[in-house]
Amino acid sequence: xxxxxxxxxxxxxxxxxxRSPESKMTIRGxxxxxxxxxxxxxAITAFVWELHSxxxxxxxxxxxxxxxxxxxxxxxxxRNHWAHFLVPLYxxxxxxxxxxxxxxxxxxxxxxxxxxxxxxxxTFFTMLLLYQTRLIVVTKRLRTVIITAAASIFVxxxxxxxxxxxxxxxxxxxxxxxxAIGFNVIAAIVASFTLLLDFDFIEKHKNRAPKYKEWMATxxxxxxxxxxxxxxxxxxxxxxxxx
Numbered sequence: 001x002x003x004x005x006x007x008x009x010x011x012x013x014x015x016x017x018x019r020s021p022e023s024k025m026t027i028r029g030x031x032x033x034x035x036x037x038x039x040x041x042x043a044i045t046a047f048v049w050e051l052h053s054x055x056x057x058x059x060x061x062x063x064x065x066x067x068x069x070x071x072x073x074x075x076x077x078x079r080n081h082w083a084h085f086l087v088p089l090y091x092x093x094x095x096x097x098x099x100x101x102x103x104x105x106x107x108x109x110x111x112x113x114x115x116x117x118x119x120x121x122x123t124f125f126t127m128l129l130l131y132q133t134r135l136i137v138v139t140k141r142l143r144t145v146i147i148t149a150a151a152s153i154f155v156x157x158x159x160x161x162x163x164x165x166x167x168x169x170x171x172x173x174x175x176x177x178x179x180a181i182g183f184n185v186i187a188a189i190v191a192s193f194t195l196l197l198d199f200d201f202i203e204k205h206k207n208r209a210p211k212y213k214e215w216m217a218t219x220x221x222x223x224x225x226x227x228x229x230x231x232x233x234x235x236x237x238x239x240x241x242x243x
Contacts, residue, residue: 023211030202033218037091041226044095045102052103062100068093076219083215090219094226105233109240116233123228127195138200146197149190176238184238188231194224 052058072090076083102113130136160170172179198220205213 024207025205025209025211025214025217027202027206029211029214030217030221033087033214034221037088037218037222038225040088040091041095041098041222044092045099048096048099049103049106052100052107058100058103061096062104065093065096065098065100069097073223076216080216081212083219084212087215087219087222091222094222098226098229101230101233105237109237112236112240113233116229116236119232119236120225120229123192123232124195124225127192128199131196131199136196138196143197146190146193149186150194153187153190176241181235181238181242184231184235188228188235191224191228191231194227195221198224 048058048061051061069090072086072093076086076090079086102116105112105116131138136142156173160173163170171177173183174180198217201220202217205217
């Protein structure tokens with residue numbers, strides 16, 4: 001059966017393996033790897049945050065982390081067998097990116113990053129509960145809608161980012177109008193729903209996929225969680241500015 005997901009870490013390409021390995025992908029393995037990498041992201045975030053508080057420029061930390069994570073993601077998509085060392089590198093890159101944007105947000109609006117973390121954690125467990133209780137069933141139609149929405153948002157962000165190099169900023173995305181806030185809300189909802197696709201895919205492949213693909217599953221969860229945190233942070237910042 002063919003499963004689709006908006007998360008590139010969970011495309012069918014990564015699961016096509018004709019071998020019959022002795023070790024299989026397990027929930028425990030994914031959980032351990034995810035916790036370790038989340039700790040790495042948190043530690044680097046705290047480091048960048050401290051640099052900013054001491055007056056150091058962290059612009060290139062944030063920008064470099066974002067660009068590095070994109071490049072690493074592309075390489076992982078092509079060479080998934082390298083995931084065991086590329087995914088930790090991805091976590092390090094994301095740590096610098098998250099640390100940069102979190103430090104900037106905290107400087108202007110103290111405690112907003114903490115609030116974003118709390119909202120992200122609550123959302124994660126809420127989506128997990130909704131999935132486990134089957135209050136939301138991941139159907140083919142729902143999967144298609146989430147994929148389309150996530151891809152559209154990604155394209156919009158990429159185009160806006162490129163235009164920013166020419167000092168062209170789209171206020172409908174980066175501004176604080178109700179339209180901009182509405183876009184942020186939609187993006188956050190889509191990010192949270194990608195977690196459902198991640199849960200669904202992991203459940204269908206646990207104890208079946210090769211052991212090394214735990215790294216791919218871990219990467220997928222990191223992509224969704226970081227995206228959800230970033231969207232939540234942006235939304236809280238916009239609300240703080242407006243009100």
